[in-house]
Amino acid sequence: MNEIPASETPSGEGARIIPISSVRGTPPPGPSNSVDERIAELLALLRRRVVGDYEVDEFGFDPELNDKVLLELIRPIYRHWFRVETLGVENVPAESGALVVANHSGTLPVDALMMQVALHDEAHRAVRLLGADLVYQLPVLGHLSRKTGHTLASREDADRLLRKGELVGVFPEGFKGVGKPFSERYKLQRFGRGGFVTSAVRAGTPIVPCAIVGAEEIYPKIGDFSTLARLLGLPYLPITPFFPWLGPLGLIPLPSKWLIEFGEPIRTDKFDPEDADDPMLVFNLTDQVREAIQQQLDALRLRRGPAFPPFF
Amino acid sequence: MTHTVLVTGVARHIGARVAGALAADPGIGRVIGVDTVPPPALTRDGGALLGRTEFVRIDLRTPEIAQVVSAEDVDTVVHMSLVSEPAKSRSAMMEHNVIGTMQLLAACQRSATVRKVVVRSTTAVYGSSPHAPAVFTEDTEPVDVPHSGYAKDAIEVEGYVRGFARRRPDVVTSTLRFANLMGPRVDSPLTRYFAQPVSPTVFGFDPRLQFVHEDDAVEVMRRMTLEDRPGVFNVSGDGVLLLSQCVRKAGRTALPVPSPAFGMLGMLARTAGLVDFSPEQLALMSHGRVVDTTRLAAALAWRPKFSTAAAFDDFLQSRGMGADRPAALVDWLSGLATRR
Numbered sequence: 001m002n003e004i005p006a007s008e009t010p011s012g013e014g015a016r017i018i019p020i021s022s023v024r025g026t027p028p029p030g031p032s033n034s035v036d037e038r039i040a041e042l043l044a045l046l047r048r049r050v051v052g053d054y055e056v057d058e059f060g061f062d063p064e065l066n067d068k069v070l071l072e073l074i075r076p077i078y079r080h081w082f083r084v085e086t087l088g089v090e091n092v093p094a095e096s097g098a099l100v101v102a103n104h105s106g107t108l109p110v111d112a113l114m115m116q117v118a119l120h121d122e123a124h125r126a127v128r129l130l131g132a133d134l135v136y137q138l139p140v141l142g143h144l145s146r147k148t149g150h151t152l153a154s155r156e157d158a159d160r161l162l163r164k165g166e167l168v169g170v171f172p173e174g175f176k177g178v179g180k181p182f183s184e185r186y187k188l189q190r191f192g193r194g195g196f197v198t199s200a201v202r203a204g205t206p207i208v209p210c211a212i213v214g215a216e217e218i219y220p221k222i223g224d225f226s227t228l229a230r231l232l233g234l235p236y237l238p239i240t241p242f243f244p245w246l247g248p249l250g251l252i253p254l255p256s257k258w259l260i261e262f263g264e265p266i267r268t269d270k271f272d273p274e275d276a277d278d279p280m281l282v283f284n285l286t287d288q289v290r291e292a293i294q295q296q297l298d299a300l301r302l303r304r305g306p307a308f309p310p311f312f
Numbered sequence: 313m314t315h316t317v318l319v320t321g322v323a324r325h326i327g328a329r330v331a332g333a334l335a336a337d338p339g340i341g342r343v344i345g346v347d348t349v350p351p352p353a354l355t356r357d358g359g360a361l362l363g364r365t366e367f368v369r370i371d372l373r374t375p376e377i378a379q380v381v382s383a384e385d386v387d388t389v390v391h392m393s394l395v396s397e398p399a400k401s402r403s404a405m406m407e408h409n410v411i412g413t414m415q416l417l418a419a420c421q422r423s424a425t426v427r428k429v430v431v432r433s434t435t436a437v438y439g440s441s442p443h444a445p446a447v448f449t450e451d452t453e454p455v456d457v458p459h460s461g462y463a464k465d466a467i468e469v470e471g472y473v474r475g476f477a478r479r480r481p482d483v484v485t486s487t488l489r490f491a492n493l494m495g496p497r498v499d500s501p502l503t504r505y506f507a508q509p510v511s512p513t514v515f516g517f518d519p520r521l522q523f524v525h526e527d528d529a530v531e532v533m534r535r536m537t538l539e540d541r542p543g544v545f546n547v548s549g550d551g552v553l554l555l556s557q558c559v560r561k562a563g564r565t566a567l568p569v570p571s572p573a574f575g576m577l578g579m580l581a582r583t584a585g586l587v588d589f590s591p592e593q594l595a596l597m598s599h600g601r602v603v604d605t606t607r608l609a610a611a612l613a614w615r616p617k618f619s620t621a622a623a624f625d626d627f628l629q630s631r632g633m634g635a636d637r638p639a640a641l642v643d644w645l646s647g648l649a650t651r652r
Contacts, residue, residue: 043646160445
C-alpha cells in the first residue's frame with residue numbers, strides 16, 4: 001500500500017487528503033512504478049486541475065496540461081503513425097534562447113505538433129511556436145494553442161520570449177508553405193519579410209535551421225475550393241485524393257515516414273542588436289537560413305527514400 | 313514640505329482608502345477629498361477609512377473644482393474618480409469620466425500651485441484582441457482600439473492627460489493603468505460575476521486575466537503621490553490566471569456559451585442596468601489581457617505584495633468561496649483508491 005502521510009487531513013472530513021506538496025516534491029518516478037503510485041499521482045494531478053492549483057505563464061502556457069495530457073495524446077501519432085526519427089538534437093541549445101526555423105507543409109499544420117513532441121522528448125525543451133493570428137480568432141484552437149505554449153507571430157511576443165531565454169519556433173513560409181499543392185512538395189516558399197531574423201539578431205540568439213520531411217505526403221493537396229475558402233475567410237480549402245470525398249475519413253493523415261533534422265546553429269551574436277534595423281543584413285541572413293534548410297531538406301529526403309516504405 | 317493633496321472620487325471604496333492612506337502620512341499637510349456624492353463611509357463604519365480627510369461635495373462636471381483648487385492652494389491632485397459602470401445611464405457615466413477630467417485638468421492648468429497630477433486609468437485602454445501581442449507594455453500601440461464603454465472613456469481621459477502634460481511640462485504627471493481590482497472590499501462587475509453560482513464563459517475561449525489587490529492599488533497610489541515619477545505605468549499583480557482557473561478556484565460551474573449568445577446575455581444585463589457590458593467586455597472574456605509591469609517595479613523599487621493568484625485567493629477567502637466540494641470529491645476518490 002501506498003505510504004502517503006495523512007498528517008494534513010482536516011478534521012471532520014471522511015475522505016483522506018493526499019498532501020499535494022509531498023507528491024509534487026518527489027522527483028518524477030521512473031516507469032518501474034507500482035500501479036498504486038501511478039494512481040495516486042493521477043489523483044493528485046486531478047485534484048490540482050479541479051481546484052485550479054496550477055500555474056500558467058503570461059502567454060497562457062500551461063506546462064502541466066501540456067506534458068501530462070496534451071502531449072500524451074499526440075505522442076502515439078509521433079511514435080507509431082509517422083514513426084518520426086529526430087536527428088541533430090545536439091544542435092538545439094540545452095537551456096538558452098534560440099530560434100528554430102523550419103519548413104512548413106502538409107495542408108494542416110501537423111508538422112508543428114510533431115516538432116513540438118520532437119523537441120520535448122528528444123531535446124527536453126518546450127518550444128514556443130509563433131502562429132498566424134487566424135489561429136487566435138478561432139474558438140478552441142486559439143486557447144489550446146496558448147495552453148501548449150504558443151503565441152501570436154508578432155515582433156513583441158518573439159522578442160519577449162527570446163529575451164526570456166525560451167526556445168522559439170517559426171515557420172516563415174506561413175500559409176504559402178503549409179497550403180502549397182502536392183506538386184510543389186519540398187520546395188521552400190518565400191520567407192515572409194524576415195521578421196524572425198530581426199528578432200534573433202536583436203536578441204543575439206542563434207538560429208537553428210530545421211528540416212521536416214514527411215509532412216508533405218500526409219494530405220496531398222491536389223486542388224482548392226478557393227471561392228468557398230474566401231467566403232469562409234480561410235486561406236485555402238484543400239482537395240486531396242480522400243477529402244472531401246470520404247468525409248471525415250478523408251481527414252485521417254496518410255502514414256508517411258517522417259524525419260526531423262535540426263541543423264547547425266547560425267550565430268547572430270556577432271552582430272550588433274542595432275544591425276536588426278539593417279534591411280540588407282536581414283535579407284542576406286534570411287537567404288542564408290533558407291538555403292541551409294533547402295539543402296537539409298534535399299539531403300534528408302534522399303536519406304528517407306520512399307514516403308510509404310516499403311511500398312512506394 | 314507641507315503638501316495639500318486633492319483626491320477625487322472619495323465616495324467610492326478605493327478612492328476613500330487612498331485618501332485615508334495619504335491622510336495617515338505625517339508628511340502631508342492636508343488631504344481634501346471631493347466627489348459628487350458624500351462618501352458612505354462618513355455615515356457608516358468608515359470614519360476611520362478617510363481619517364482626517366476634509367470632504368468637499370462638488371459636481372465634478374462643473375467648474376466648481378477650479379475654485380477648490382485655487383482657494384485651498386492644492387499642490388498635488390490625485391484623480392481617482394473614473395467609474396467603470398453607469399450609476400444612471402451610459403451618457404451620465406461618460407460625462408462624469410470625461411467632462412469631469414476635463415474640468416479638473418483645466419483647473420490644474422490655470423493653477424500656479426499644482427505641481428503634481430496622478431491619474432488612475434485602466435489597462436482596458438489596450439483592448440483585447442487576437443491580433444494583439446500577448447503582453448502589453450506601456451508603449452504597445454493598441455491594435456483594436458476599444459470604441460465603447462469604460463475603455464473608451466479611459467482612452468479619452470488619457471488623451472486629455474497627455475495634452476495637459478504637454479502644456480504644463482513643469483507639472484509631474486503620472487498615469488497609472490490598473491488591471492482589474494480584486495480583494496475583500498472590491499465591488500466590480502468581475503467580483504459580482506464570480507459571486508454567481510454559474511459562470512457563463514465564451515465557448516472555446518479561455519482568457520488570461522490579471523488582478524491587482526486593493527491593498528497594492530492603494531500603496532501604488534500613495535507611493536506615486538509621494539514620489540516624482542512622471543510617465544505611464546501598468547499596475548498589476550505578478551502572474552496570470554486563466555478564466556477557467558478562476559472559476560475552478562471559486563468552486564463555480566462554467567457554462568460555455570457561443571459568443572453571439574454571450575454577447576446577447578451581456579446586452580440583457582446591460583439594459584437591466586446590472587453592469588456596463590460593452591463589446592469590450594466580450595473581447596476581454598474571449599481574448600484576455602496581460603500587461604508588463606517592469607517599468608513600475610523599476611520606478612518605485614517596489615513590487616506588489618499580492619500576485620494575481622494571491623489577490624484572487626484573498627477575495628475568495630473573504631467571501632467564503634472555494635473549491636471545497638470538487639476537492640472533497642477527488643479526495644473521496646483517492647480514499648477509495650488507496651484503501652483497497
